[in-house]
Amino acid sequence: MSVTTLIIVHTVSLFRDGLRYALSSTPEYRVIGEASNGQQAIQLVDQADPDLVVMDIDLPGVHGLEVARVIKRSHPHIGIILFGPTNDGATVVKAIRAGVSAMVPPNIEFVDLLATLHQVRRGEYPINDLVLTSPEVAATVLEAFRQMVGDDDVQTVFSPLSARELEVLELVAAGRTNREIAAQLDISNQTVKNHISSILRKLAVNDRTQAVVYAMRRGWIKVVLPDGL
Structure with a gap:
């Protein structure tokens, strides 16, 4: 199986260290860069062109959702996994519009994050599952799409x-x-x-x-x- 490259974007260095260490035990993934804010993330992605970006939504400077939009505009092939409030319908709608492939809670277990990475690397969009499993989120997303159509x-x-x-x-x-x-x-x-x-x-x-x-x-x-x- 080919190696999937990824970049970690998070303000907390301990979090980045921990995730990088955890991923080091999975040979199919290789961390090729880290960033602590949105602007750094955009520049790093332009330079490194990874397969995946694992990123926190609350970043200083450029917000995570805007970073996602910029990345998808210039690198549409990159899968973006966002740490954010998965029960907030309005935020999920914005993430879908930004082209985010998956949104996961900040306290997600590593085994579940790994499963999400596997899905995204296969070209899937686990963020859609939030619409199907949460009636609140589904109602917000569907209403947003209705407004667009209207x-x-x-x-x-x-x-x-x-x-x-x-x-x-x-x-x-x-x-x-x-x-x-x-x-x-x-x-x-x-x-x-x-x-x-x-x-x-x-x-x-x-x-x-x-x-x-x-x-x-x-x-x-x-x-x-x-x-x-």
């Missing part, structure tokens, strides 16, 4: 996406992972990745979240409400 500047125009790409994007909007999409559509995981890459290229956006919002605002896809909401 904006005055919504345009219903011809879609440059194929029928299959729209099908994939609608499942992305429903919170499905690449593996789940592949199983539901009876295609390979790689084919799903190819479809998503094509969608991002055609829409000239940097990540899945931006693609979903772009398509929803133009009426190409609809929000699929989870059962019970």
